[in-house]
Amino acid sequence: MPQAPFRPFPLTRRRALTGAASALVVFGLLLWWLLPLGQKSPSGEVTFSTGAKNGVYVRYGNLLDDELAHDLPRLDVTLKESEGSWDNVTRVATGQADFTIAAADAVAKYQEEHKAGADRLRGCARLYDDYMQLVVPRDSSVDKVADLKGMKVAVGGPRSGVRLIAEKVLAAADLDIHKDVVPVDLGISDMADALKSGRIDAFFWSGGLPTNNVKTLSEHFPVRLVEMGSLLDRLRKMSDPSARYYRAAVMPADTYPDAQQGKAVSTLAVANLLITTDRTAPALTEAVTRTVIDSRDSIGNAVHAAQLVDLRTAVYTDPLALHEGARRYYRSVKP
Numbered sequence: 001m002p003q004a005p006f007r008p009f010p011l012t013r014r015r016a017l018t019g020a021a022s023a024l025v026v027f028g029l030l031l032w033w034l035l036p037l038g039q040k041s042p043s044g045e046v047t048f049s050t051g052a053k054n055g056v057y058v059r060y061g062n063l064l065d066d067e068l069a070h071d072l073p074r075l076d077v078t079l080k081e082s083e084g085s086w087d088n089v090t091r092v093a094t095g096q097a098d099f100t101i102a103a104a105d106a107v108a109k110y111q112e113e114h115k116a117g118a119d120r121l122r123g124c125a126r127l128y129d130d131y132m133q134l135v136v137p138r139d140s141s142v143d144k145v146a147d148l149k150g151m152k153v154a155v156g157g158p159r160s161g162v163r164l165i166a167e168k169v170l171a172a173a174d175l176d177i178h179k180d181v182v183p184v185d186l187g188i189s190d191m192a193d194a195l196k197s198g199r200i201d202a203f204f205w206s207g208g209l210p211t212n213n214v215k216t217l218s219e220h221f222p223v224r225l226v227e228m229g230s231l232l233d234r235l236r237k238m239s240d241p242s243a244r245y246y247r248a249a250v251m252p253a254d255t256y257p258d259a260q261q262g263k264a265v266s267t268l269a270v271a272n273l274l275i276t277t278d279r280t281a282p283a284l285t286e287a288v289t290r291t292v293i294d295s296r297d298s299i300g301n302a303v304h305a306a307q308l309v310d311l312r313t314a315v316y317t318d319p320l321a322l323h324e325g326a327r328r329y330y331r332s333v334k335p
Helices: 013-034 056-071 085-093 104-112 161-172 188-196 212-220 229-236 241-245 282-294 296-300 304-308 324-333
Strands: 044-049 075-080 099-103 121-137 152-154 182-184 202-207 223-225 247-251 265-277
Touching: 044 056, 044 085, 056 075, 056 099, 056 282, 056 296, 056 304, 085 099, 085 104, 085 121, 085 161, 085 265, 099 104, 099 121, 099 161, 104 121, 104 161, 104 241, 104 265, 121 161, 121 188, 121 212, 121 247, 121 282, 121 304, 121 324, 152 188, 161 202, 161 229, 161 265, 188 202, 188 212, 229 241, 229 247, 229 265, 265 282, 282 296, 282 324, 296 304
Parallel strands: 044 075, 044 099, 152 182, 152 202
Antiparallel strands: 099 265, 121 202, 121 223, 121 265, 247 265
16 A cells, blocks of 8 residues: 655644744753753852961962862952961861861860860861971981980971970970970971071971972982881870871881982871861852862872872861761762
């Protein structure tokens, strides 16, 4: 039986309008699927407290600021330099800053002393570890921390995390920071010049590896690093509960090649945390946490320590409870 010839339906005005409307609906659904039109990125102004000039906190903060500008264009971020961890924790807890990075021991001590706003502190992510570094001239007689007795030693600013741990390390070596050494309040930006000029005999530094100032110093002046790992057991037996956040660590031989001469150095490490408070909106905290994790590789190209940010461990922000916004982020990426 022969088939009837195909005759297209005449295109009426109603049919054309119906087809156009259907196409718009399909296009709208596709656009809705591809673009989160109903969601706006967090907006407003926040302050991020970083750290001492030329330190890893500052470099990390500057790079993170660029990433946040890309991911959260409606958010205005102000970076504010500080003396370090203790200063940072204080600022966030008291509302002078919204986000910061601080070492876990400084956070724990702030809580233990029941400082203002301590109960409002919350964690967003565990980032990377700070390594304790004791730098001396290569021809120095100092082979262990106890040998610093009677010497001029840079121990960081009064409100720095370096000062906090330096005091404990000295105590573990039976040295009183006020009686047995001459403590010099210097930040990392001034320590190198002071050591080169002989104004100090040694300096303590706690930071991610490598720290640019230490690396540059080692390339232009003969220095070496003194081991501190052997003091871990004594540190943990001290009465200060925050000492439990220190762990044994090894600085790889290629961290500061000129200073280490092919030798790894036993030392101490403590985790750094991205922190905020319960005042910060969950949506904002979730977005900032997402950017911090997603930007690991891009920031890590310039700040080596950032390469160690790991989604699997970032959730462990002890001694702080996770902020609700950070919790939402980790749930959203959980496999």
